[in-house]
Amino acid sequence: MEPIEIEKVQQLLQGYCNKDVYIHLETTNGAYASHFDDKAYNVGAYIRNAKVKFSQAKIIGDGKTYRAGLKLELGWIYAEGLTEWTLHNGSQLLLAGHDREGRLMVALHISETPLGHEYAASDSVAAE
Amino acid sequence: MEKHVVVIFPHPDDESFGAAGTITAFREQGVPVTYLCGTLGEMGRNMGSPPFANRETLPVIRKEELINACEKLDINLRMLGYRDKTMEFEDKREVANHLKRHLDELQPSLVITHFPEHAVHPDHNAMGAAAIEAIRLMEPENRPVVWAHAITNNYIEELGQPDIHNDVSPYFEQKMEAVLAHKSQASGILGKFQESASLSADVMEAAKERLGVEQFYVWKFSK
Numbered sequence: 243m244e245p246i247e248i249e250k251v252q253q254l255l256q257g258y259c260n261k262d263v264y265i266h267l268e269t270t271n272g273a274y275a276s277h278f279d280d281k282a283y284n285v286g287a288y289i290r291n292a293k294v295k296f297s298q299a300k301i302i303g304d305g306k307t308y309r310a311g312l313k314l315e316l317g318w319i320y321a322e323g324l325t326e327w328t329l330h331n332g333s334q335l336l337l338a339g340h341d342r343e344g345r346l347m348v349a350l351h352i353s354e355t356p357l358g359h360e361y362a363a364s365d366s367v368a369a370e
Numbered sequence: 371m372e373k374h375v376v377v378i379f380p381h382p383d384d385e386s387f388g389a390a391g392t393i394t395a396f397r398e399q400g401v402p403v404t405y406l407c408g409t410l411g412e413m414g415r416n417m418g419s420p421p422f423a424n425r426e427t428l429p430v431i432r433k434e435e436l437i438n439a440c441e442k443l444d445i446n447l448r449m450l451g452y453r454d455k456t457m458e459f460e461d462k463r464e465v466a467n468h469l470k471r472h473l474d475e476l477q478p479s480l481v482i483t484h485f486p487e488h489a490v491h492p493d494h495n496a497m498g499a500a501a502i503e504a505i506r507l508m509e510p511e512n513r514p515v516v517w518a519h520a521i522t523n524n525y526i527e528e529l530g531q532p533d534i535h536n537d538v539s540p541y542f543e544q545k546m547e548a549v550l551a552h553k554s555q556a557s558g559i560l561g562k563f564q565e566s567a568s569l570s571a572d573v574m575e576a577a578k579e580r581l582g583v584e585q586f587y588v589w590k591f592s593k
Binding site for chain 1: 417419425455493523
């Protein structure tokens, strides 16, 4: 992934407006937060392949971290703390925020086709 | 001597951090070992700095790392196809039946898994509980022995001393090779050990202290 280029990402966001799109939205501080620090809380939220349509999309930030907001017919989706972006498989916009050790803190993906779910398949055998 | 050892954990790298030394000892005796790995660790947080992975590419990377680690450990691998961080929301009986189909086929004499409620990560707890349920469903005389791995901060207080205490320092090099095969996660996790051990500046020394012993509780089934 690359550091967010605001004009480029804004232009891509625009391209998904008024279309049915699939969203991945996630934030987490990891499953071990309160294991390594008993004063910490474990928090996280995760939505994958939610199908939505938004009429407006904006990315705003200060050159280091960014917020992206999508306006739905009856509500909103937003993500805060975004730092990197990439275009995955040519057409899936992935936005993510990482901490200074490179751990993912927040992710927002937008795609016109369902995001990969091929791994939720059944058994596969390797190296046998 | 064991006939066949089956290791049941949810994530690529659980086998290496938790049991690689024990596994290596079994392999040196010629005992076959099979790893039933629940997920591909799709929700792992370590993405590299600068990031070399993203949420969509991580499963592919971790699958490769898992296959490499299992080659290094010289063990069979079966991937069960669940999704990281969702194991506890699956139907426990269904997962247990899924595991039981594999166990009925493999007929292990020993199963290594997580100790439910003492394995910190919700996937660990759920996978351990499903594994134990799978074995509970077997006829008592056909049940393999179960070694359960506990990692909470208070497990000794709550459970007493583990029954099995394996000093795996003779296999430490092989263990670290397996751990380091999980490239995307290893540096982040070893860094964490170093931080919490707070003694040594040398990561390998800190790792040896934390990873040089593998301990398990022998699960007691009430008929």
